[in-house]
Amino acid sequence: LASGSALAQAAKGTAFEGDPNILKLPEHATTLGKPVATNAYGMPSKFETNLLRRESPGLTRVSAASVSFTPLQGLFGIITPSGLHFERHHQGWYDIDPATHRFMINGLVKNPKVYTMDDLMRLPSVSRMHFIECGANTAMEWGNVAVPTVQYSHGMLSCSEFTGVPLSVLLEDAGYDKKNAKFILAEGGDGSGMTRTISIERALDDVIVAWGMNGEMLRPENGYPLRLVVPGVQGVSWVKWLRRIEVGDKPYATKDEAIHYIDAMPDGMYRQYTSIQECKSVITTPSSGQTLLDKGFYNITGLAWSGRGKVKRVDVSVDGGRNWRTARLETPVLSKCLTRFNIDWVWDGSPVVLQSRAIDETGYVQPKINELRAVRGTKSIYHNNAIQSWKVAESGEVSNVQVY
Amino acid sequence: LASGSALAQAAKGTAFEGDPNILKLPEHATTLGKPVATNAYGMPSKFETNLLRRESPGLTRVSAASVSFTPLQGLFGIITPSGLHFERHHQGWYDIDPATHRFMINGLVKNPKVYTMDDLMRLPSVSRMHFIECGANTAMEWGNVAVPTVQYSHGMLSCSEFTGVPLSVLLEDAGYDKKNAKFILAEGGDGSGMTRTISIERALDDVIVAWGMNGEMLRPENGYPLRLVVPGVQGVSWVKWLRRIEVGDKPYATKDEAIHYIDAMPDGMYRQYTSIQECKSVITTPSSGQTLLDKGFYNITGLAWSGRGKVKRVDVSVDGGRNWRTARLETPVLSKCLTRFNIDWVWDGSPVVLQSRAIDETGYVQPKINELRAVRGTKSIYHNNAIQSWKVAESGEVSNVQVY
């Protein structure tokens, strides 16, 4: 292995004089580097090319109606680099010219209106950090263990700072019918014309018609120049390339809320309009597909989130759920946003199972997979927020298991 | 102009039937888009290429000892896209192989130690959002107005979520001398071997030895794979390509704290070790070099920050400082972090001057340029945190002025 710990390194030679990387000054210490603005828009280091978003082979039949997963196994903190934000398209993605993009509000409003991007970006704006999770995240694990890494088990999850105009401002501007409005329909401008029903309570609460993501405009894959941000609600409702909001008095039962994103129950019924992403967490390092090189100290780190508000506490077990310790939460801890947790661990070299369990401010405790299955069976597909177990073998290799 | 407001558009034709961008469905609504993972590491839209980091001609003589500025005029929220993070190098930048990078602690410690990146990344880590501002930000405006846009007047400013091990953990691990340690020296691994003195109080407080920035590894231009994060302190102390920390009992008076980053006072004396970035704010939209297309409603937006803690309040004036209203602060409001503010404004088409003024949790009020000059004269170069004025002309064009 190229580097390893400094300790292992020193142990190599007898009469160790020192590391050649220290004793012999590297080239970058003794020459002149590259000028500023060599890259007017910078990119990651050439040593970072292993961290990419990737498809899961066999998950879907065609790549334009598919998913690419965020490589959570290598990320830090709570902000997802925009270049690694997960993708989910139903009819491919486009890089839409903002000069031609229009946004319409109609339905139960006094004044149906059309806005250009110029109009929208002049309105009162807010900036807020929120996670987005696909309702189908961790779907492949409802039954047995199926995928080799946290990228594929949990990587339909990202978190960004979004900027835009609160939908409530636009609904007011159009004069929505306060008596009869019960639902809105959000509609995308892409081929799928993605449509989702949202309650008027959500719409007036914290939903944003957003153009900004992590300081710059949305990326094309994430709906440039306009998408809906529906905090706490599954990603499919965060309609991309947003072209229209209709105010109505009944739900719309569109394809992706009447055929998909419905939760199969054991009695054959489907739960429709299951929107909220309940409290969940996962350890990202060490996680399946990673190998510990050595015994000794490790920082166990992971992510926790809840569609119902703030994360209150995260517990971690290193003995497969028998005993738990409470982890440190990094700040800020925000509502409907990822929270990063960290906890100390000394690995003694024996096989162990790592788990994390999040509790949100409503008191809801992230369940075990058997507790979920006891209520919802094994066909649900959506909304698997079970505790994830990672087994560390004596070899140091970590793998995906179910332990309860 | 390509788009303009929807209102202006409608006014164009008599018997307006509708916008062709709505009536005639665009290509992206009637065809199939591109597959997921077309870009395994995504990039901004092709319509975003005007927002780049840029040098200021004539600021420095050579581009490897220079600055590239963040295009604040087009950014949202508080997170700076890593590709647009400002650059300041003294001897160019390198993309260092992390497998060969070493970090040393020596000086007044019981155990001088060497760490690999493997070692460091196993230690207890924290993730925190902080601004970084060059001590020379806004330097060109100490005297008269000099630069055409906020990119060049305030663009040595960025804000990211940083992940790393608290320096206090490493100092404890090396057994630093609690009685005699008064200062640390941080040293870079680049050609300039950038060196800065930091007080042991700062070092033990919130300083981080960081590898992560906005969820991924630091970018090469920002010190990949390791940099110091010194919250609230000017950027030059955030030593990049960090190779060494020495614990000492006296300051080091290195080149960039004895010849530069010293503040010239009117009596000819220099203030040395002026580290803290005091409370400051600036309106980013509308700002100099931008043009309002129309009268009517605008969202005035900008950034506020303080090296001494949280921003408590931001006031905005649209009459050159005669009358002020308090702006909305976006959440989170974090210590030593950018805070985004927004405030409503209706432009009646007459010439006006826009200003913002921040107040931090210590009660310190961002000063006017004449108040700064009354104490520090006009040669100081560093730490210009004056209130910035933008004049909106009748034509809608905004320009850089000094008003007090």
Place this chain on the structure above:
Amino acid sequence: QGYPNIGRAATEKEVAAWDIDVRPDFKGLPKGSGTVAKGMQVWEGKCAQCHGTFGESNEVFTPIVGGTTKEDIKTGRVAALADNKQPQRTTMMKVATVSTLWDYINRAMPWTAPKTLTTEEVYSVTAYILNMAEVLPDEFTLSDKNIAEVQKLMPNRNGMTQNHGMWDVKGKPDVKSVACMKDCPVGEHPRSTLPEAARNVHGNVAEQNRSFGAVRGADTSKPAPT
């Protein structure tokens, strides 16, 4: 007005151009009709290459037709959803509302040329899908007039429930766990582990982790070390 000079009134033609959604109560459904026979033409010309001649293909997407019975049409509950005897859950097994099919085909199909069908084509091909599913007879003409009657034949029309806590942010969760901290009951062995066949199917995981840091990616091109 709150926001002077921002936005403008939408024209009637503009609303007509974009307001295409069709609700379960058929609000939004344009007047018109289409026959099963015409639907077969549309299907074979514009749909079958992806979805199969009988809507059975899973080459491009999950099958559209299959798994429903005459009995289901009576009960409005697709029995196979409970007994899990079907290998896959087809569109017709799941969909409760005929408006959903009409709306979706109209807005998004054919996949490579969405929003290009005429209203008649949408009526026709919707009728044809229902015909393939043995919900509608061969001679049927589907129209805005009789679609509410057709809704009453949808095999899974009674298969949806909105009785759950995941619509409202303040809804009551269905699964209630308890945060045990010490000596909690746990089975001794993993109940499920990664199948050996799944180890390398996403490519070599060693190349999907950094080559430095706290850990390395496992070389999944080789069997797990023992």
Place this chain on the structure above:
Amino acid sequence: QGYPNIGRAATEKEVAAWDIDVRPDFKGLPKGSGTVAKGMQVWEGKCAQCHGTFGESNEVFTPIVGGTTKEDIKTGRVAALADNKQPQRTTMMKVATVSTLWDYINRAMPWTAPKTLTTEEVYSVTAYILNMAEVLPDEFTLSDKNIAEVQKLMPNRNGMTQNHGMWDVKGKPDVKSVACMKDCPVGEHPRSTLPEAARNVHGNVAEQNRSFGAVRGADTSKPAPT
């Protein structure tokens, strides 16, 4: 131990290789010496092409030498820093500590080949810079033995103050403003405006803003509209 198996002891050789800093009290200064004469050779061979034969060039960086007087050497305060009669502030006008020069030249110069000078070369060229600045005579040999005496001749040795509130996060600010809210006193006209010459010198600002959104970039290739 707190963090088992993390990091290791640094060897003496490793510390020696990297611990190169030299403090104002000369802690860290290696033993050795160098003459002004040798320093001139080094300067002309390795430095003058960037900094000028007399350290006066501002082609690559601000001038190193100039602006100091015999009187300054006596007072330890560079008078030109107060009267602002010099067009530029050279390194020698500002620097208070000779260790700073030694340390920096040793770690970072020559710019394109930092850390390649021998200890003797660093002593010599430091002596030569001080000689060009008329601080040291032509015949001088600078060494670890006499450098503390040389410090006493630095023209701006008394020119630094650490008496300010910007070192400590809890330090007391020197500028105290008050947040007036209503009818605050302000001059009627801008005291300074952007010079016409500065309008387009950073390139056309129209191309440095989005072509959509709340505003447009001004076309600075043309004069400001009136």
